[in-house]
């Protein structure tokens with residue numbers, strides 16, 4: 386508590402990135418307030434839930450199965466939707482590090498990326514807070530010599546060539562502290578790679594109620610390219626490169642309404658036959674890109690930010 390605690394609610398604001406105590410309410414979702422830091426512009430949930438509340442949230446079985454609002458409808462099925470992204474990212478790491486090495490996947494869920502990396506010759510370690518998911522991931526990778534832990538501390542001083550966080554950083558209550566701890570486990574010139582929803586995306590900006598990235602209390606932080614770069618630099622990482630991905634241009638409203646169920650089925654991996662619907666959706670998106678050029682040329686169309694950075 387600081388000296389001004391009686392003055393107003395605002396004295397309780399505390400930016401997880403720059404520590405500033407001033408912010409402006411931006412929107413409310415699921416009963417949580419999301420505020421914008423007056424100093425660095427980061428959007429964050431206020432107040433941030435306690436560690437105990439967050440731990441309880443991720444131990445629920447429903448987080449990884451059956452919860453469309455907070456977690457995942459069925460994470461196992463979603464793997465099909467994740468495969469092309471995971472394969473592409475793994476290729477990037479392998480090429481830039483000159484071959485497979487030691488990989489740490491932080492927030493590894495059921496170990497799908499770990500298993501993919503292991504098959505490609507990487508020596509893999511996962512960290513996963515949800516004990517149920519950690520057990521599934523361990524079953525997957527331990528026969529091949531991989532290991533899965535439930536805390537970062539359990540790693541000791543193991544060193545890695547690459548550290549990955551796929552859609553994890555937006556869940557972290559203390560992102561700078563966690564990134565610093567991860568960077569400490571990278572070898573010099575090792576690579577950290579992560580992905581997160583892009584809050585500069587047109588939908589997050591223009592129709593925030595429809596933006597799936599605003600998902601408190603699972604998501605606590607909402608990044609734009611600028612705030613994400615600043616977070617990585619604060620976390621002892623340098624040569625931060627941002628690669629926007631997953632283009633999702635706006636569509637005319639009637640098309641959006643018509644395709645929303647298809648999008649949901651593709652994201653959850655339940656569309657059938659898969660290839661047909663995937664290519665149909667890609668064709669619709671391409672048409673949407675042309676429409677966007679004409680009607681909303683300033684829109685940021687990328688739904689995801691991917692980042693690569695190097696240990697200082």
Ligand SMILES: [Zn+2]
Nearest residue numbers: 400403422425
């Ligand atoms: Zn800030």
